Amino acid sequence: AQSVAQPEDQVNVAEGNPLTVKCTYSVSGNPYLFWYVQYPNRGLQFLLKYITGDNLVKGSYGFEAEFNKSQTSFHLKKPSALVSDSALYFCAVSRFYGNNRLAFGKGNQVVVIP
Amino acid sequence: DTEVTQTPKHLVMGMTNKKSLKCEQHMGHRAMYWYKQKAKKPPELMFVYSYEKLSINESVPSRFSPECPNSSLLNLHLHALQPEDSALYLCASSASPQRGNTGELFFGEGSRLTVL
Numbered sequence: 001a002q003s004v005a006q007p008e009d010q011v012n013v014a015e016g017n018p019l020t021v022k023c024t025y026s027v028s029g030n031p032y033l034f035w036y037v038q039y040p041n042r043g044l045q046f047l048l049k050y051i052t053g054d055n056l057v058k059g060s061y062g063f064e065a066e067f068n069k070s071q072t073s074f075h076l077k078k079p080s081a082l083v084s085d086s087a088l089y090f091c092a093v094s095r096f097y098g099n100n101r102l103a104f105g106k107g108n109q110v111v112v113i114p
Numbered sequence: 115d116t117e118v119t120q121t122p123k124h125l126v127m128g129m130t131n132k133k134s135l136k137c138e139q140h141m142g143h144r145a146m147y148w149y150k151q152k153a154k155k156p157p158e159l160m161f162v163y164s165y166e167k168l169s170i171n172e173s174v175p176s177r178f179s180p181e182c183p184n185s186s187l188l189n190l191h192l193h194a195l196q197p198e199d200s201a202l203y204l205c206a207s208s209a210s211p212q213r214g215n216t217g218e219l220f221f222g223e224g225s226r227l228t229v230l
Binding site: 032034036042043044045046049051088090094100101102104105106107109 | 118120145147154155156157159162164169170204206208217218219220221222223224
């Protein structure tokens with residue numbers, strides 16, 4: 001089985017400051033890791049993924065994430081947060097390449113304060 | 115802009131009504147999904163269709179009935195729902211593994227269902 005932990009319920013950050021949203025995973029074998037964002041009253045949007053290769057993954061809207069196998073983590077980062085980044089962020093893991101069953105974390109509400 | 119289109123955006127129905135949610139994608143994806151999402155919670159997988167065949171049913175009550183008429187369309191038929199079924203219903207699609215599926219899902223904007 002696979003699972004994801006997002007330890008914080010809400011992340012508050014001032015506009016212009018670095019933003020980090022934490023994610024740790026548990027999976028047997030190689031993980032396939034994803035970040036999705038959900039703006040109010042919208043569906044989920046894909047941000048970035050780690051499949052293999054470089055541990056630093058760059059995605060949409062200036063976000064990046066670092067895969068750390070020893071710490072089983074895949075934290076999402078943005079160097080300078082915008083008010084428009086305020087949203088609900090979900091980390092997800094898949095056990096197999098192309099697996100149809102993703103395990104989502106509980107989500108983190110990010111609030112960027114002007 | 116999402117490339118997965120869901121209709122209707124909002125639906126209010128009584129417990130005796132029959133209604134349907136519709137989803138359409140034109141990305142050539144061969145896997146389509148229904149998820150249920152409660153407020154501020156992660157989406158919960160309900161059904162997966164792969165090549166128009168039902169491949170995953172996560173023990174969903176029979177009052178929810180999925181249908182995949184063709185590779186671009188996905189329906190969710192609703193009958194005799196309960197108030198606790200009120201939620202945002204999300205459709206998603208992904209490319210098939212044989213076509214280089216890298217796993218990401220493309221979501222629609224959702225259909226917000228209220229059961230009275």
